[in-house]
Amino acid sequence: MPLAAMAGQATSASFGHTADGQDVQIVTLTNSHGVRARVMSYGASLQSLWVPDRNGKLADVVLGYDTLQGYLDHRQYFGATVGRYANRIAHGKFTLDGKSYRLSLNEGPNSLHGGAKGFDMRVWKVLDVKAGAQPSVTMEYVSTDGDQGYPGTLTIKANYTLSDDNQLKISYLATTDKPTIVNLSNHTYWNLAGEGSGTVMDQALMIPGDAITPVSDAAAIPTGQMVPVAGTPYDFRMAKPIGRDIRDGSSQQLLFGHGYDMNWVLSRKEIEPHVVARAEDPQSGRVMTVWSGKPGLQFYSGNFLDGTTVGKDHHVYRQGDAFVLEPQLFPDTPNHPDFGSARLAPGQIYRNVIVYRFGIDHTGK
Ligand code: BGC
Numbered sequence: 440m441p442l443a444a445m446a447g448q449a450t451s452a453s454f455g456h457t458a459d460g461q462d463v464q465i466v467t468l469t470n471s472h473g474v475r476a477r478v479m480s481y482g483a484s485l486q487s488l489w490v491p492d493r494n495g496k497l498a499d500v501v502l503g504y505d506t507l508q509g510y511l512d513h514r515q516y517f518g519a520t521v522g523r524y525a526n527r528i529a530h531g532k533f534t535l536d537g538k539s540y541r542l543s544l545n546e547g548p549n550s551l552h553g554g555a556k557g558f559d560m561r562v563w564k565v566l567d568v569k570a571g572a573q574p575s576v577t578m579e580y581v582s583t584d585g586d587q588g589y590p591g592t593l594t595i596k597a598n599y600t601l602s603d604d605n606q607l608k609i610s611y612l613a614t615t616d617k618p619t620i621v622n623l624s625n626h627t628y629w630n631l632a633g634e635g636s637g638t639v640m641d642q643a644l645m646i647p648g649d650a651i652t653p654v655s656d657a658a659a660i661p662t663g664q665m666v667p668v669a670g671t672p673y674d675f676r677m678a679k680p681i682g683r684d685i686r687d688g689s690s691q692q693l694l695f696g697h698g699y700d701m702n703w704v705l706s707r708k709e710i711e712p713h714v715v716a717r718a719e720d721p722q723s724g725r726v727m728t729v730w731s732g733k734p735g736l737q738f739y740s741g742n743f744l745d746g747t748t749v750g751k752d753h754h755v756y757r758q759g760d761a762f763v764l765e766p767q768l769f770p771d772t773p774n775h776p777d778f779g780s781a782r783l784a785p786g787q788i789y790r791n792v793i794v795y796r797f798g799i800d801h802t803g804k
Pocket residue numbers: 515516526659700701737739743763765
């Protein structure tokens with residue numbers, strides 16, 4: 440095969456404009472197996488990802504919209520980069536170096552995924568689009584000092600790289616000019632049978648965490664405890680269908696979240712990247728393995744998809760039609776010293792490298 444035909448491709452095009460006239464780009468990365476990722480500069484978001492099943496048939500395994508307008512009209516974090524602080528900060532308040540800060544509140548009294556205007560709603564600058572063996576795109580966003588109440592100018596780079604062995608790597612890097620807090624993650628809604636194909640309850644999930652950080656009530660703020668998963672519906676240490684225990688009413692936590700919406704404790708501090716989850720669709724044979732070095736993993740079973748929006752290809756997304764896996768710090772870490780630290784100082788580099796590897800299980804049907 441000629442070299443050119445084997446190399447990965449990377450192309451960029453306009454995806455439309457925001458209400459205030461900013462141009463949004465969409466970058467398409469394709470590897471030599473035809474695996475294709477589309478990343479848009481609105482929210483530095485994964486707009487689609489086409490991966491093969493055991494018969495080589497490609498399907499788009501991420502929920503979203505065909506047009507920019509869908510994303511502008513509905514803030515659902517589909518595929519988005521979430522920050523400056525992914526998940527919740529209780530009462531939008533925290534103290535850093537003795538000074539108190541108040542954040543923008545966007546979920547009752549709390550701040551979720553960066554506040555009223557999180558990074559998922561910003562137009563990122565496309566810095567670099569590279570074809571070749573590992574097609575990639577790098578985007579940047581500069582969040583000003585005081586943005587949503589957070590101190591310090593934060594410069595964030597999001598790089599998406601597609602390898603020829605069907606791995607999609609997202610690297611988030613951030614630097615600041617004043618001490619601040621940061622916790623970035625990606626909020627893709629996955630359905631390994633293909634977006635719009637129905638429920639993910641039969642898809643199997645493994646999470647190697649032996650504890651969770653329970654929440655106090657439906658507002659989903661952690662109590663500060665770490666509770667073992669053994670003997671509870673939260674035990675995913677051995678792979679099991681997502682839906683197997685989701686109706687187990689012995690767990691009040693499942694009622695708070697209308698299903699799984701919980702942080703798993705993977706480690707007590709940042710460690711070398713390791714497997715943080717493995718998901719498999721028995722029907723199609725698609726397997727996704729997720730790596731990160733972050734101590735926590737938020738697993739959310741798409742509980743608030745409620746059939747009120749029309750996504751790609753006229754598909755209506757209903758409760759449980761996708762799962763979200765967000766490697767990150769524990770929710771509300773700045774208010775729980777036992778959870779570690781989210782502090783970033785000038786001269787330091789914040790990193791969250793998340794790898795999604797796609798493969799096939801040939802042993803199934
Ligand atoms: C949170 C959910 C929230 C969802 C919004 C998840 O990361 O854990 O509580 O409803 O994001 O899409």
